[in-house]
Amino acid sequence: MELVAIVAGLALVEYFAFVILCGQARGRYGVAAPATTGHPVFERYFRVQANTVEQMVLFLPGLWLFAYYVSAPGAAGLGLVFVLGRALYARGYVQDPARRGPGFGLTLLANGALVAGGLVGALVAWL
Amino acid sequence: MELVAIVAGLALVEYFAFVILCGQARGRYGVAAPATTGHPVFERYFRVQANTVEQMVLFLPGLWLFAYYVSAPGAAGLGLVFVLGRALYARGYVQDPARRGPGFGLTLLANGALVAGGLVGALVAWL
Amino acid sequence: MELVAIVAGLALVEYFAFVILCGQARGRYGVAAPATTGHPVFERYFRVQANTVEQMVLFLPGLWLFAYYVSAPGAAGLGLVFVLGRALYARGYVQDPARRGPGFGLTLLANGALVAGGLVGALVAWL
Numbered sequence: 001m002e003l004v005a006i007v008a009g010l011a012l013v014e015y016f017a018f019v020i021l022c023g024q025a026r027g028r029y030g031v032a033a034p035a036t037t038g039h040p041v042f043e044r045y046f047r048v049q050a051n052t053v054e055q056m057v058l059f060l061p062g063l064w065l066f067a068y069y070v071s072a073p074g075a076a077g078l079g080l081v082f083v084l085g086r087a088l089y090a091r092g093y094v095q096d097p098a099r100r101g102p103g104f105g106l107t108l109l110a111n112g113a114l115v116a117g118g119l120v121g122a123l124v125a126w127l
Numbered sequence: 128m129e130l131v132a133i134v135a136g137l138a139l140v141e142y143f144a145f146v147i148l149c150g151q152a153r154g155r156y157g158v159a160a161p162a163t164t165g166h167p168v169f170e171r172y173f174r175v176q177a178n179t180v181e182q183m184v185l186f187l188p189g190l191w192l193f194a195y196y197v198s199a200p201g202a203a204g205l206g207l208v209f210v211l212g213r214a215l216y217a218r219g220y221v222q223d224p225a226r227r228g229p230g231f232g233l234t235l236l237a238n239g240a241l242v243a244g245g246l247v248g249a250l251v252a253w254l
Numbered sequence: 255m256e257l258v259a260i261v262a263g264l265a266l267v268e269y270f271a272f273v274i275l276c277g278q279a280r281g282r283y284g285v286a287a288p289a290t291t292g293h294p295v296f297e298r299y300f301r302v303q304a305n306t307v308e309q310m311v312l313f314l315p316g317l318w319l320f321a322y323y324v325s326a327p328g329a330a331g332l333g334l335v336f337v338l339g340r341a342l343y344a345r346g347y348v349q350d351p352a353r354r355g356p357g358f359g360l361t362l363l364a365n366g367a368l369v370a371g372g373l374v375g376a377l378v379a380w381l
Binding site for chain 2: 256257259260262263264266267269270273286287288289290303304307310311314
Binding site: 040043044046047053054057058061062065068069093097100108111112115116118119122123125126 | 129130132133135136137139140142143146159160161162163176177180183184187
């Protein structure tokens with residue numbers, strides 16, 4: 001299970017970096033709080049952060065369910081796909097929102113496998 | 128505890144469906160990223176997803192605390208109320224934002240009971 | 255570990271209060287769903303809630319990793335810093351968005367320590 005915790009920690013550090021990048025973009029592009037719109041490049045950084053929150057809500061519980069009821073090494077592997085997919089997503093999105101697709105798809109696939117696998121594993125354990 | 132994991136998995140699958148519905152609505156109503164406004168029906172799907180994130184942050188840790196310190200079957204039951212309340216909320220909101228009240232109230236009640244019960248249970252265990 | 259669960263419960267109750275305050279502000283300042291902008295004071299309450307979601311995604315898993323792999327009392331202490339920092343943040347932000355800095359900094363420091371410490375602790379346990 002240590003490997004699963006390490007992958008969870010890597011995903012948290014990656015997300016922490018997105019939070020810092022979004023805060024820096026707020027200053028650089030002059031978007032004063034509480035606004036979250038006003039400069040197209042800031043909005044990209046903001047959506048990278050917000051979309052990662054939207055996906056982390058699936059990722060961390062799905063990772064845990066999959067590790068516990070299906071396979072810890074499998075969870076760690078799917079978790080690495082998520083972490084790499086998110087890096088690709090962030091890089092593509094900041095360059096051009098139209099390029100966010102492949103990274104988004106990778107993370108959604110990893111999350112779908114973790115959540116569906118975790119639910120099926122818990123059902124099998126219960127039956 | 129398997130029942131609690133199954134209910135957590137159901138809530139994650141439900142939220143996953145809201146993510147997919149929101150992504151489809153972005154295409155259907157022509158709202159290009161990074162915008163999250165621009166078409167009133169897209170905004171309903173977007174807020175269903177965003178509000179569910181806001182509630183999942185309470186739900187999953189509250190479910191776990193309640194299951195561990197109070198009662199696992201009680202947590203599973205309150206969790207099912209959450210899952211059904213969210214379905215009602217999403218259906219009402221997409222029809223008309225004014226109809227989101229009952230489903231929202233159900234999920235907030237379930238979350239309040241899970242979080243308050245879990246905190247009290249942890250306090251009792253510590254004393 | 256009970257102390258860690260109590261601190262997690264306190265953070266959840268605090269966030270629950272922000273959700274209620276944001277809902278009340280929506281009524282008081284006349285911002286009809288699905289809009290999340292339209293009145294500057296509502297937007298402060300909305301961002302207090304949204305930013306707390308953004309930080310909770312780091313806080314709860316970081317708290318757990320730190321408690322498990324480093325120190326449970328240390329995690330509880332850093333968790334209390336987070337809870338107090340968030341109260342300061344919310345109070346400052348609602349008065350004036352320019353005053354959100356100190357509370358935000360405290361919570362980000364606590365989260366950084368929890369996440370970095372938890373990842374290092376998991377790496378050490380794995381080696």
